[in-house]
Amino acid sequence: MTGEITGVILMFLIAVVLAYPLGKYIAKVFKGERTFTDLMNPVERFFYRICGINPGEGMNWKQFLKAMLTINMLWLVYAFVLLVFQDKLPLNPDGNPAQTPDLAFNTAISFLVNCDLQHYSGESGVTYLTQLFVMNFLMFVSAATGIAALIGVLNGLREKTTQNLGNFWVIFTKAITRVLLPLCIIGAVLLAINGTPASYDGKDSITTLQGDSVQVSRGPAAGMIAIKHIGTNGGGWFGANSAHPLENPNYFTNALEMIMQMIIPIAMIFALGFFLNKRKWSVVIFGVMTIGMLCLLIPTMVTEVNGNPAIAKMGISQATGAMEGKEVRFGPAASAYWSIMTTIISTGSVNSMHDSSMPVSGLMQMLGMMINAFYGGCGVGILNYLIYIIIAVFISGLMVGRTPEFMGHKVEAREVKIAALVTLLSAFLVKAFTALAAYMVARHPETGWAVQPGNWLNNPSYHGFSEMLYENTSANANNGSGFEGLGDNNIFWNVTTGFVLVLARFIPIIGPVAIIGLLAAKKFVPESPGTLKTDSWTFGMMTFAVIIVINALSFFPALALGPIAEYFSLR
Amino acid sequence: MKKNLSISARLTLVMILLLAVIYPLLIAAVGKLTPGKGKGETISVNGKVVGYERIGQKFTADIYFQGRPSAVDYNAAGSAGSNKGPSNPGYLQLVQNRIDSFLAHNPGVTKEQIPSDLVTASGSGLDPHISPDAARIQIKRVASSRGISMQKVTELVQAHIVQPVFGPAYVHVLKLNVALDEIKH
Known part of the structure; x- marks a missing residue:
């Protein structure tokens, strides 16, 4: 077990050590300084020319958001059409059927918003064409959208007073050509070397040693699995995601995929420091987020390593921990670590089945998604954290009786209202839709949907409630992992989570961009002895306290009905 | 616009x-x-493909080392875990049944010796590995049903235990069984 714990610590340290220079590099790229990837310049200029983009043109926050939302809308229509007609399109060697309109609606939105809630299984629900042209494509562009939104915000914070957040098209293109694609090529090659399939051959049929006839699903998976992690998307090529032995063949690839999903979120924190020339601030943010991460991680690792108390009562040996839903080659420590990282970072890929995790782990996974800002997703993690900062600034301002300021601009009613709305929205979406689902299960179990509400839950009692709570929490956090026992491929779940996904993606992007757009246009107030120092450790702890208070008030009652109740029933 | x-x-x-x-x-x-x-890499016996190296397969006969329970019956056309929660009474009964059936097929084994990976389903349903303990505990059954010496089988298992630098130790079930079949000839 010591080796396994060391492995986990190493995975974390390597990611941080790699993220630091990457953050420095990302800051340089978006500040327009010289980097070694300037060799991409001609390619990008060619792209701008054929697309009619004027790279020199700046955008104010409204123009920036309009550009972003227009192209996102286009992708939604494109993805929906492809999924509905996938059976008639080429590259379908396994002869998989089309998606129903409600499933296609959910799938298209889900990948568009960087969530990848999958209400289908990769082996049977999509074709190679849609895997590559919808999933793999949207994984890149949604991650680039998140990065672009953050860079726009940073552009607003960098100047004393400005209307200009930069050119969305240029930032978006560079996020792909300079950051995502090069990292993915490295990752995908390493995966292919370790045995992840990359060819376009369809399913194989074989006879096993014992004489059974089975099939083996394959396909050009390695590239998609790379961007799935680099872009913190999380949608698997195969149904079992990164628990599948072709998607995640060994301990090395497990560490690789883990580092790939951590590297950009953490690099973004450092990039913020280099970009704004406020290194101390980024160290404080990284510190607060890491403390938060450890608070969730340690209890999870301890309970998974100790095993299931109900199975311990049967008198067998649990030397390798709680093994239901886990793979032997990863073991409980690396699986527990993954389950927390993937939920706090908003990746949502899994290397063990969260539905079979211990109650404490389920609680921590859900908390990670509810907070959604300990590192957080590609670009959007920091945007979520920014909302908490604005609220912390406001509360601190009230405590000392001064008009609060943030980065040299007065924070007034309008900005605080936007921040409050964004925070309250997630609590509302998660609880309202879970309540609605619970109502359907309890009162209308025989409604004639593809899966009747009475058959939604794979587990009875508290754990069944957790399945519904987890699904909505995951949709709201744009995470994409699930308590997969839930029978979610029916019109109720496809449509309700579809709406949760869209609102929970774009409002937390629009909110911070608007706040910073409004702030940046205001007069610059020079720092004085009375200014609240947002880059101090004191303020960092204040933000941490705000995060705890907001989320405890919002979610504790719901969690008490699910994982907390299950924990006490299992002791 | x-x-x-x-x-x-x-x-x-x-x-x-x-x-x-x-x-x-x-x-x-x-x-x-x-x-x-x-x-995907394959494993062949006498030039015939008998399996994919990464994908586990089902073994039910006593003469073979058995892998973990699978929610998809080891058919890699799909993949899934059981998604059973830790407190689910139906699931706990299923685990109890697996323990009982294992004890019936392996006389002389006490239940304290059964490692949990042998009675719990994997995340993918295609786990190609078991823990070294899970292999050791089957040695006696495999040796007696094949009529070969315990020592020979023990040596074989020992040779198939892989201990990576950081990850947990494991035994590749298919490779072990292929090697086992080769002893006869």
């Missing part, structure tokens, strides 16, 4: 070409140079 739409459409086409066509083809080309040619 119109300008945004026109840029969006053109930029989307460019990105589709780059990300959905060129990128996967590039990786597929690199995959061709790897041992499995990007199609």
Whole structure:
């Protein structure tokens, strides 16, 4: 077990050590300084020319958001059409059927918003064409959208007073050509070397040693699995995601995929420091987020390593921990670590089945998604954290009786209202839709949907409630992992989570961009002895306290009905 | 709006070409140079493919080492875990049944010796490995049902235990069983 714990610590340290220079590099790229990837310049200029983009043109926050939302809308229509007609399109060697309109609606939105809630299984629900042209494509562009939104915000914070957040098209293109694609090529090659399939051959049929006839699903998976992690998307090529032995063949690839999903979120924190020339601030943010991460991680690792108390009562040996839903080659420590990282970072890929995790782990996974800002997703993690900062600034301002300021601009009613709305929205979406689902299960179990509400839950009692709570929490956090026992491929779940996904993606992007757009246009107030120092450790702890208070008030009652109740029933 | 739409459409086409066509083809080309040619590595006996190296398979006969329970019955056309929660009474009964059935097939084994990975389903339903304890505990059954010496089987198991630097130790069930079949000849 010591080796396994060391492995986990190493995975974390390597990611941080790699993220630091990457953050420095990302800051340089978006500040327009010289980097070694300037060799991409001609390619990008060619792209701008054929697309009619004027790279020199700046955008104010409204123009920036309009550009972003227009192209996102286009992708939604494109993805929906492809999924509905996938059976008639080429590259379908396994002869998989089309998606129903409600499933296609959910799938298209889900990948568009960087969530990848999958209400289908990769082996049977999509074709190679849609895997590559919808999933793999949207994984890149949604991650680039998140990065672009953050860079726009940073552009607003960098100047004393400005209307200009930069050119969305240029930032978006560079996020792909300079950051995502090069990292993915490295990752995908390493995966292919370790045995992840990359060819376009369809399913194989074989006879096993014992004489059974089975099939083996394959396909050009390695590239998609790379961007799935680099872009913190999380949608698997195969149904079992990164628990599948072709998607995640060994301990090395497990560490690789883990580092790939951590590297950009953490690099973004450092990039913020280099970009704004406020290194101390980024160290404080990284510190607060890491403390938060450890608070969730340690209890999870301890309970998974100790095993299931109900199975311990049967008198067998649990030397390798709680093994239901886990793979032997990863073991409980690396699986527990993954389950927390993937939920706090908003990746949502899994290397063990969260539905079979211990109650404490389920609680921590859900908390990670509810907070959604300990590192957080590609670009959007920091945007979520920014909302908490604005609220912390406001509360601190009230405590000392001064008009609060943030980065040299007065924070007034309008900005605080936007921040409050964004925070309250997630609590509302998660609880309202879970309540609605619970109502359907309890009162209308025989409604004639593809899966009747009475058959939604794979587990009875508290754990069944957790399945519904987890699904909505995951949709709201744009995470994409699930308590997969839930029978979610029916019109109720496809449509309700579809709406949760869209609102929970774009409002937390629009909110911070608007706040910073409004702030940046205001007069610059020079720092004085009375200014609240947002880059101090004191303020960092204040933000941490705000995060705890907001989320405890919002979610504790719901969690008490699910994982907390299950924990006490299992002791 | 119109300008945004026109840029969006053109930029989307460019990105589709780059990300959905060129990128996967590039990786597929690199995959061709790897041992499995990007199609997945296979294991053959006498020139006949008997399985994929990464994918576990079902063994029910007493003469073979058995792998873990699987929610998809080891058919890799799909993949899934059981998604059973830790407190689910039906699930706990299922685990109890697996323990009882294992004890019936392995006389002389006490239940304290049964490692949990042998009675719990894996995450993918295709786990190709078991823990070293899970292999050791089956030695006696396999040896007696094949009529070969315990010592020989023990040596074979010992040779198949892999201990990576950081990850947990494991035994590849299919490789072990292939080696076992070779003893006879």
